[in-house]
Amino acid sequence: MTADSCAFQSADPILREVLRDVLGLTQERVAEFDADTGLFGHLPELDSMAVAGLLTEIEDRLDIVIEDDDVDGDMLETYGALLSFVEAKRKQG
Numbered sequence: 001m002t003a004d005s006c007a008f009q010s011a012d013p014i015l016r017e018v019l020r021d022v023l024g025l026t027q028e029r030v031a032e033f034d035a036d037t038g039l040f041g042h043l044p045e046l047d048s049m050a051v052a053g054l055l056t057e058i059e060d061r062l063d064i065v066i067e068d069d070d071v072d073g074d075m076l077e078t079y080g081a082l083l084s085f086v087e088a089k090r091k092q093g
Helices: 003-008 011-023 027-031 048-062 079-092
Strands: none
Touching: 011 027, 011 048, 011 079, 048 079
16 A cells, blocks of 8 residues: 555554554454543553554554654543544644
8 A cells, every 4th residue: 555545545444453463453353443442551452562563553554653752641542542643643744
């Protein structure tokens, strides 16, 4: 997938794919995520060690740059918060 085609694709399915791949979650489990689904502190697979890998993979697949200052507990608290963060970063492009 090129960066151009990625720009026209919703971040939601890509973000779900990243969470599935990086955290080793099943497709069914990730498909059930809604905006209020807890992530950090709720998913045992998403521990402090997994955060760096998750953010790196999000950067790579969604062609965004996540600065250290961008990372806080709020952005990783729920699926909806992470999706909103990613979509905002893509708009900054």
